[in-house]
Amino acid sequence: MNFENEMQSRVDAINQLLKCYLPEQEGLQKTVLEAMSYSVDVGGKRLRPMFMQETYRMFGGTDSIVEPFMAAMEMIHTYSLVHDDLPAMDNDMYRRGKLTTHAVYGEAMGILTGDALLNCAFETVAKAFDMAMQREQETEDKTRACEVYRRIMRAYRTLAVRAGIFGMIGGQVVDVESDAKDAKPISREKLDFIYELKTGALLEASMEIGAILAGASEEELAVISEIASKVGLAFQIQDDILDVTSTLEVLGKPIGSDEKNNKSTYVTFEGLDKSRADVKRLSEEAVSQLDGLGRECTFLRELILFLIHRIK
Secondary structure, X not given: OOHHHHHHHHHHHHHHHHHHHOOOOOOOOHHHHHHHXXXXXXXXXXXXXXXHHHHHHHOOOOOHHHXXXXXXXXXXXXXXXXXXXXXXXXXXXXEOXXXXXXXXXXXXXXXXXXXXXXXXXXXXXXXXXXXXXXXXXXXXXXXXXXXXXXXXXXXXXXXXXHHOOOOHHHHHHHHHHHHOOOOOOOOHHHHHHHHHHHHHHHHHHHHHHHHHHHOOOHHHHHHHHHHHHHHHHHHXXXXXXXXXXXXXXXXOOOOOHHHHOOOOOHHHHHHHHHHHHHHHHHHHHHHHHHHHOOOOOHHHHHHHHHHHHOOO
């Protein structure tokens, strides 16, 4: 398997999926609809929907019920980036080599675009119920339909919790408070909390939702949560490393922004060498646990290892 080709194929498919679920750019509110599309189209690795789909497939999922969740996850991730770039937050003008949403559409429209993407995400997830209902009508298998509805409800709740005050937003709150001018230097305990929630929550939710929708056992779901937690931490540490070592051309956004904003990171506490070693260790531990599930997961395995070597 050529991993880079396989990954690009999956990215292309996810991009097409997102186009299907984003609303048409028409009506008096057309500006925000254009801004939503612009924000999503800025691109990225589409890791979260990719992790979700690959976990779903690993546990035997074969139908399209996962697709609304994939699209919704990327919408939520994108909205978080749109808000993160705002002047009140990180005040970044570039992301992935392109102007940020507020830099193109203005600060007010940037706020509204993030709000719109979040609401659109849950409108999109709700379509999974319509898909399940249609399948029930076609097959008349009410027992199977009840199980599918139960899985959708659990996946829906997982997405809401992981994106909310006990997940991503909770981590962002602590991050913002820690960045305040009069704030005390951040402790390692707080940094770990921020990383677990702000970055890790959506990655964990992605893999958990894939497993839930495919019908994984409770034991398997617990292992997936552990794997995703390690992958999320490794991903964030690598981000911290790249902020120190990369370039604007490669990274697609200003480097050294953490240092410029006097922001403590994993690298601040551990140094570059230890940080790199921890990315490698966490990723290898995640892969070992994945192998222990005894499922076919060649691409998912390579995807986790890819995080060690990524340069942007």
